Amino acid sequence: MTLTEREYMLIENKVLSEFSELIREQRCNDYEGGLKVGVDLGTANIVVAVVDEKNMPVTxxxxxxxxxxxxxxxxxxxxxxxxxxxxxxLEERLGRTLEFAATAIPPGIISANVKCISNVVEGAGFEVTNVMDEPTAASKVLDIKDGAVVDVGGGTTGISILKDGKVIFTADEATGGTHMTLVLAGYYGISIVEAEKLKKDITKEDTVFPIIKPVVQKMASIVKRFLDGYEVPAVYVVGGASCFTDFEKVFEKELGIQTIKPNDALLVTPLGIAFEQAAGSM
Ligand SMILES: Nc1ncnc2c1ncn2[C@@H]1O[C@H](COP(=O)(O)OP(=O)(O)OP(=O)(O)O)[C@@H](O)[C@H]1O
Ligand SMILES: [Mg+2]
Known part of the structure; x- marks a missing residue:
């Protein structure tokens, strides 16, 4: 498959838009067989994703x-x-209990924190089957064999490099949407809450984006450093902070590598965690 066909598939990613609709409309799809669950404990959002055995979103x-x-x-x-x-x-919506779940962590966090994250999920009543790293989860939804996945969340930016379908490098940096909000708050002299609202107001994007653009350039330069020495045919950006229309253009310019953003970028990682819930425990 050529990259252009791939791009088209990503832009038209029906699986992601379906998942987004299920969340928004608080409904569930019919399914057969077992269910897999993914819990994404983020800085900004907690998302629980439920998919069937064929990785079709259920709720x-x-x-x-x-x-x-x-x-x-x-x-x-x-x-x-x-x-x-x-x-x-979700259990009420589905009319059944959800016993097992996978969860994820940003790459590179210490094992005590990994334990803490899985304890949260266990404490909520799930049996945790596996803990994976976030950008790797995202790569499963995008079905990437070669390239880099960059997950720009609220507080962290995670990077995974894949070669022949295997993760060969992961890294994590403390930068994300929160830093964009701080820059906006400083620029306008407004509160963080106001700045966060302004940042997400799509009608203000034309004035907001130039102000936060240096943050995006900085993120890209951090990613560039990590990619140095690897052959990366394309970069895939996901995560809530990548939602700006021109985000991938700024990245592409800084990196000099084709940069692709799927639709519903905020939901890619959570859905990927559910895709990867360990088999045999549905
Ligand atoms: N439409 C939008 N435009 C700009 N930024 C957005 C938009 N929607 C969400 N964000 C930002 O995306 C960030 C949250 O993204 P995401 O849900 O991927 O993060 P998270 O998984 O909770 O955090 P992390 O992965 O860092 O722990 C927040 O900073 C939020 O302000
Ligand atoms: Mg995240």
Missing amino acids: GATAVSTFVKDGIVVDFVGAMQTVRKLKEQ
């Missing part, structure tokens, strides 16, 4: 998160209660 739910900072759980009880609430919502 999902999301909640605002203030419990995790840069991959570290800062409010264990709050995180646990929120995941439990999402789990119960």
Whole structure:
């Protein structure tokens, strides 16, 4: 398959738009067989994704998160209660219990924090089957064999490089949408809450984006450093902070590598975690 055909598939990614609709409309699709669950504990959002054995989205739910900072759980009880609430919502929608789940961590965090994240998911009533790294989860949805996946979240940017379908390098940097918000707050002399709202207001994008563009350039220069020495045919950007229309253009210019952003970039990683819930435990 040529890259152009691939690009088209990504832009038209029906799986992602379907998942997004299921969350928005709070409904579930019919399914046969077992279900797989993915829990993404992010700095900005907690997302629970449910897919069938063929990785078709069945349902999902999301909640605002203030419990995790840069991959570290800062409010264990709050995180646990929120995941439990999402789990119960989904179980009610599905009319069945969800026993198992996979979860994910930004690459490169220490093992004590990995344990903490899986404890949150266990505390919410799931049995954790496996813990994977976030950009690798994303690469499963995008079906990438060669290239780099860059997950620009709220507090962290994770990078995974894949070659022949295998992850050969991962890294994580403490930069993300939160830093864009801080720059906007400083520029306008407004509160962080106001700046966050302004940042996400699509009608203001033309004025907002030039102000946060240096942050995006900085992110790209960090990614460029990590990619140095690897043969990377394309870069795939995902995560909420990549939502700006011109985000991938700035990245592509800085990196000098074709940069592709799928639709519903915010949901790629959570869906990928569900795709990868360990088999045999549905
Ligand atoms: N439409 C939008 N435009 C710009 N930024 C957005 C938009 N929607 C969400 N964001 C930003 O995306 C970030 C959240 O993205 P995401 O849900 O991928 O992060 P997370 O997984 O919670 O965080 P992390 O992966 O860093 O732990 C926030 O900073 C949020 O402000
Ligand atoms: Mg994330």
